Structures are given as structure tokens and as C-alpha cells.
Amino acid sequence: MSATDKSASLSTEKTYIVACKASAFLGHFVRARGSLPGAWFCISHPSDLTLDLLDRLKPRYVFFPHWSWIVPPQIVERYECVCFHMTDLPFGRGGSPLQNLIQRGIGETKITALRMTDEVDAGPIYEKRALSLAGSAQEIFDRAYELICAMIQSLAANEPIAKAQEGQATLFRRRRPEESRVPADAPDLHRLYDHIRMLDADGYPRAFLDHGPWRLEFASAQLAGDAVSAAVRFFPKPGGKEGTS
Numbered sequence: 001m002s003a004t005d006k007s008a009s010l011s012t013e014k015t016y017i018v019a020c021k022a023s024a025f026l027g028h029f030v031r032a033r034g035s036l037p038g039a040w041f042c043i044s045h046p047s048d049l050t051l052d053l054l055d056r057l058k059p060r061y062v063f064f065p066h067w068s069w070i071v072p073p074q075i076v077e078r079y080e081c082v083c084f085h086m087t088d089l090p091f092g093r094g095g096s097p098l099q100n101l102i103q104r105g106i107g108e109t110k111i112t113a114l115r116m117t118d119e120v121d122a123g124p125i126y127e128k129r130a131l132s133l134a135g136s137a138q139e140i141f142d143r144a145y146e147l148i149c150a151m152i153q154s155l156a157a158n159e160p161i162a163k164a165q166e167g168q169a170t171l172f173r174r175r176r177p178e179e180s181r182v183p184a185d186a187p188d189l190h191r192l193y194d195h196i197r198m199l200d201a202d203g204y205p206r207a208f209l210d211h212g213p214w215r216l217e218f219a220s221a222q223l224a225g226d227a228v229s230a231a232v233r234f235f236p237k238p239g240g241k242e243g244t245s
Helices: 023-035 051-057 073-078 097-103 137-158 189-197
Strands: 015-020 039-043 061-066 081-085 091-094 108-115 125-132 170-172 208-211 214-224 227-236
Touching: 015 023, 015 051, 023 039, 023 061, 023 137, 051 073, 061 137, 081 137, 091 097, 097 137, 097 189, 108 137, 125 137, 189 214, 189 227
Parallel strands: 015 039, 015 061, 061 081, 091 170
Antiparallel strands: 081 108, 108 125, 208 214, 214 227
């Protein structure tokens, strides 16, 4: 049901909003929707996330499973906004959590559901669930989306009280696209494999190398024995000219 569908009739049941830019998550959510109580609305663009809309719908929760835009402070202050972070908070506040974790050699993390505040990833925590970091980034995200759907269901059903974070915060820096270049100083094959797989997801700048006028992008990495294999895609290097040396 679209959040902008003015013909939707609201009953006395509770209302919820899911704000998400990832179509892959929405596919998981649609499959889980049948077991969720209440009236649910989906938003996929920041222009639709307005205070006027929320004041009309009066949601119990606004869930943000995969959202890259700043949420207006008046929305965060007035409504209970829940986001999901792929670290065991307060460890790993900040950007690019999946890549930062894999770069550190971490094999398992937590999905943390927390209430949004004016400080990024610093709000009180509702619950955490374990997540394996094996496989490609897309495989990890798919597992994370299944967990987040289950957490949304749990939060809507139980309405737990969020508890303040405890311990020393560790901050992650958001990665830049140029950092996807395959490192020339990778110490071993496992690090090379990790570099390719941690970027192998829709919407992410994949691992790459430049060769003359061509850019080579790598995906579907496999580590076996003394070799890493991967699918490679050739295309003209951004800013370069095809056919030049």
C-alpha cells in the first residue's frame, strides 16, 4: 500500500511506515507483510517522507531498514523512528559498516535496531540479532533483510522499551568510491577475496582495476586453494577514451 494513496481507509488498528530505498529489502518485506498486524505504508523517496503525511497517518513506528538520506529533525522528535545498523553498537557507529567489518577480519556481527536521535547511530537500542558475514555483500544483505523483517515484526508486536547504549563508541568512516580499487599491496589471497566480495552488491561501487582505457570490475569471487577467481566486466574507463593507449 503506497503512503501517498489518499484513498486508503484507516481503521482503529495501528499504523506503521517503512521508509526504504532498497528494492531488494522491499521484496523481503512484501513476503513478510501477511504476518504483520496493522496498516502498513511504504516510502522509497525522501520527498514523500513529510511531516504532513506522518501527521495524517500517525504511525506507531517509522522503520528505516535501508535509507541514505537525512531524516528531518522534526520527524525524529515527533515520531518513534527506528533504524537498523549492521554492527554491535556502540561498536562501529558510522558509514560503510559491512565493508569496515570485513576489512577488520570480522566474521560475524549483529543487526542492531535502535531509535533515531540527533546523533548518528547513538540512540537507545531495542534489540540485536546475530548476522554472519560469510559470502558476497549481496548474500549478506539478503540475510540481513530477512533478520530486519523479523525484527520489525517483533517490535510491532511487543513494543519494547529501548535502552541506552553502553560502552565505548567506536567510529567507522564512510568509504569513498575510489577505495574500491583492488589494492596492489593486498597481503594475501584471503584479503583480495574479501575486497572483491565486500563490494559485490547492487548499488555499490564494485572492486575494480584500470588497464589503459579500460576499467575492469570484479564480482562473484571464489577462493579455492592458491587462487581467487572472479567474473570480470570490461568497459571504457570513466573520463577516458576508448581505444587510446
